[in-house]
Amino acid sequence: MNNAELADVFDRIASLLEIKGEMAFKTLAYRRAAESLRSMVEDIHSLRASGRLDEIPGVGKAIAQKIEELLDTGQLRYLNRLEEEVPPSLIELLNIPDVGPKKVALFWQRAGITTLDALETAAREGRLRDLPGMGPKSEIRLLEGIKAYRCSIRRVPLPVARTLARPWLKWLESQPGVTQAQAAGSLRRWKPDIGDLDIVFASDHPAPVMQGLTQKKEVHRVLAQGEYKSSIELEDGLRLQFWCQPPERFGSLLQFVTGSKAHNVRLREFAQKVGFSLSERGLLDRSGVEHLCAAEEDVYEKVGLPWIPPELREDRGEIQAAMQRRLPNLIRFEDLVADLHLHTNWSDGEGSIEEMVSAAQQIGRRLLAVTDHSFLIKVDEGSSFDKLERQRAEIEKLRSQLGGDFILLHGAEVDILSDGSLDLADEVLQQLDIVVASLHFGLNQPRQVITNRLLNAIRNPYVDIIAHPSGRSLPDFEGADLDWEAVFSAAREYNVALEINSNPAHLDLDEAHARRAAEQGLLLCINSDSHAPRQLGREYGVAVARRAWIEPRQVLNAWPADQILEWLKNHRSRKR
DNA sequence: GCCGTTTTCGGCCCGACTGTTTTCAGTCG
Numbered sequence: 001m002n003n004a005e006l007a008d009v010f011d012r013i014a015s016l017l018e019i020k021g022e023m024a025f026k027t028l029a030y031r032r033a034a035e036s037l038r039s040m041v042e043d044i045h046s047l048r049a050s051g052r053l054d055e056i057p058g059v060g061k062a063i064a065q066k067i068e069e070l071l072d073t074g075q076l077r078y079l080n081r082l083e084e085e086v087p088p089s090l091i092e093l094l095n096i097p098d099v100g101p102k103k104v105a106l107f108w109q110r111a112g113i114t115t116l117d118a119l120e121t122a123a124r125e126g127r128l129r130d131l132p133g134m135g136p137k138s139e140i141r142l143l144e145g146i147k148a149y150r151c152s153i154r155r156v157p158l159p160v161a162r163t164l165a166r167p168w169l170k171w172l173e174s175q176p177g178v179t180q181a182q183a184a185g186s187l188r189r190w191k192p193d194i195g196d197l198d199i200v201f202a203s204d205h206p207a208p209v210m211q212g213l214t215q216k217k218e219v220h221r222v223l224a225q226g227e228y229k230s231s232i233e234l235e236d237g238l239r240l241q242f243w244c245q246p247p248e249r250f251g252s253l254l255q256f257v258t259g260s261k262a263h264n265v266r267l268r269e270f271a272q273k274v275g276f277s278l279s280e281r282g283l284l285d286r287s288g289v290e291h292l293c294a295a296e297e298d299v300y301e302k303v304g305l306p307w308i309p310p311e312l313r314e315d316r317g318e319i320q321a322a323m324q325r326r327l328p329n330l331i332r333f334e335d336l337v338a339d340l341h342l343h344t345n346w347s348d349g350e351g352s353i354e355e356m357v358s359a360a361q362q363i364g365r366r367l368l369a370v371t372d373h374s375f376l377i378k379v380d381e382g383s384s385f386d387k388l389e390r391q392r393a394e395i396e397k398l399r400s401q402l403g404g405d406f407i408l409l410h411g412a413e414v415d416i417l418s419d420g421s422l423d424l425a426d427e428v429l430q431q432l433d434i435v436v437a438s439l440h441f442g443l444n445q446p447r448q449v450i451t452n453r454l455l456n457a458i459r460n461p462y463v464d465i466i467a468h469p470s471g472r473s474l475p476d477f478e479g480a481d482l483d484w485e486a487v488f489s490a491a492r493e494y495n496v497a498l499e500i501n502s503n504p505a506h507l508d509l510d511e512a513h514a515r516r517a518a519e520q521g522l523l524l525c526i527n528s529d530s531h532a533p534r535q536l537g538r539e540y541g542v543a544v545a546r547r548a549w550i551e552p553r554q555v556l557n558a559w560p561a562d563q564i565l566e567w568l569k570n571h572r573s574r575k576r
Numbered sequence: 577g578c579c580g581t582t583t584t585c586g587g588c589c590c591g592a593c594t595g596t597t598t599t600c601a602g603t604c605g
Contacts, residue, residue, distance in 0.1 A: 277590075280592090
């Protein structure tokens with residue numbers, strides 16, 4: 001059993017306990033433990049072997065024992081007993097919008113319903129409207145909810161969500177009385193994908209704006225409409241939520257809607273300790289005096305904390321770090337000095353080397369490594385070396401035109417073959433200024449095989465960077481099954497940098513592995529993997545790094561250009 | 577079930593909206 005499977009078990013327990021009507025705090029405890037296990041990179045077996053289960057946040061004596069039983073037997077007696085008491089098929093019903101544990105228990109105990117199909121039939125036949133708290137309207141809402149769940153769309157990738165949000169923000173900003181509008185929620189936290197879109201705005205007279213929003217032609221269905229909050233659904237099922245407060249309370253609202261939920265719960269607990277009740281409307285001190293926050297910074301300042309960047313607000317220790325004034329100095333897009341992985345029209349890129357250089361200069365880069373695919377640049381066995389030679393000649397010519405202000409390196413992205421060797425010979429690699437190695441095929445090999453492949457590449461004397469280490473390709477492939485501890489340990493031993501790839505389909509390393517790598521002192525590198533000049537401006541890799549608490553000092557291409565060159569030089573001579 | 581700047585026991589976030597209600601429960605974020 002791995003971390004994710006354990007997390008699923010504890011989520012399952014939490015759902016069953018909720019339906020059973022168990023104390024809310026107990027179910028919350030299981031949810032928290034599940035979340036911890038899910039976001040953890042270190043393998044649960046190694047944690048257990050060293051007796052450190054109690055170091056997992058939210059795991060105490062009882063849950064630790066359950067983890068041990070699951071690891072030993074693959075079973076959990078407690079869960080088995082629970083499933084005899086509460087039909088497990090009820091868990092699915094919790095996914096229906098507006099259906100929570102109380103409703104599920106009602107359907108089950110008062111109408112004998114245990115499955116989604118049975119629930120739908122009962123609602124259609126009007127058999128639910130007489131249950132306590134139900135009526136004809138809630139029956140219709142339930143049927144709509146079931147329909148929405150049945151054709152529920154996948155989470156929306158962040159770049160798509162950002163594009164979707166733009167016209168709504170523009171419309172809001174054009175409305176009289178609206179002083180500001182902003183996307184919040186997981187979009188503002190730069191999560192790689194989002195479930196629904198949260199948009200906040202400030203106005204003293206929100207009613208006509210809310211009215212206008214719900215009447216726009218894109219709106220398929222209005223789910224809720226109030227003074228401070230409205231919720232709509234688009235034709236494709238995507239849900240948008242609009243929140244409003246007057247300008248003098250906008251900071252509180254933005255803080256609240258940015259989330260995450262877990263962060264907000266922690267922050268409110270903390271606020272309680274220092275004497276405030278915190279909500280999306282403001283802060284209430286113990287004497288009942290209200291303190292308003294027009295800016296988000298005010299919320300944190302009033303409870304005695306420094307402002308916490310949205311990317312950190314996941315309840316992964318950020319409030320503790322803020323208390324101790326130890327928040328990381330997060331890397332920013334403008335901190336990147338170099339881009340060390342990109343493609344030109346020498347292989348499958350769209351831009352010439354010159355066009356890529358010009359685009360890089362426009363966004364403030366000082367160093368660029370041209371790393372075309374070895375397998376594409378290699379026209380046939382005999383001519384690869386010739387083509388690389390010609391590319392080198394072009395780069396040298398460009399260098400003389402550029403003068404000393406911009407540094408252009410000649411590299412390649414080489415393929416790691418199935419035996420772990422590289423598809424360019426060492427004599428060829430030796431001629432290059434930088435070598436980026438990566439996996440492109442055979443990604444479903446068993447853990448040991450594919451890990452060894454990567455380890456061989458790391459040990460190669462000429463390899464400087466491992467690009468998109470897991471080969472993740474969203475949304476269909478989550479990445480190879482690697483022994484990460486072995487990869488990290490080899491990368492440390494051979495001083496090879498691991499990439500955080502900025503292509504939204506890769507984002508690889510992902511944030512959990514990036515954080516773990518950084519914690520272990522590994523060197524990272526945030527590259528665009530551009531195949532066109534416009535892609536050099538991709539910010540998604542930096543977003544992953546920020547969500548992984550990473551600072552500029554941990555990122556090779558955020559160092560000053562001369563230090564990057566120095567590292568490349570030293571690194572190669574040390575490795576050989 | 578977890579956890580400790582108020583605690584090894586007794587806490588554990590807060591408000592908006594809906595639909596059913598004559599005052600509230602359930603759900604959501």
